[in-house]
Amino acid sequence: MTKETLSRRTVLCRGVGLPLGGLIVASGLSNIANAADKVCADPAKMDSGQKSIRDSLHYVEKAPDPTMSCKGCGFFVEPKDGCGTCQIFQGPANPEGHCDSFGPRG
Numbered sequence: 001m002t003k004e005t006l007s008r009r010t011v012l013c014r015g016v017g018l019p020l021g022g023l024i025v026a027s028g029l030s031n032i033a034n035a036a037d038k039v040c041a042d043p044a045k046m047d048s049g050q051k052s053i054r055d056s057l058h059y060v061e062k063a064p065d066p067t068m069s070c071k072g073c074g075f076f077v078e079p080k081d082g083c084g085t086c087q088i089f090q091g092p093a094n095p096e097g098h099c100d101s102f103g104p105r106g
């Protein structure tokens, strides 16, 4: 067994590396939480036609059953900025959202 000697460089690298690694992990977790909490289809920014079709199909930003969320739907187009697009609505949809037209990806 060899005895490890800690150089000043090793101590500095470890001293900076650990908090920096924690900061990077915390930042990544924050981005995931922000994407999940994001409102993709804000009714205040939609015209009456968009609101009407979403209401009729009971669109919600958070699926009651996560196994039936938009990200698993065949009509969902993958997100670019955290929000995807629904081919039924021809507009934004939350990956965690849901509506009555849910159809699992084939």
Ligand code: SF4
Pocket: 059, 069, 070, 071, 073, 074, 075, 076, 077, 085, 086, 087, 088, 089, 093, 097, 098, 099, 100, 101, 102, 103
């Ligand atoms: S059809 Fe419904 S469940 Fe499927 S992507 Fe569009 S909004 Fe989401």
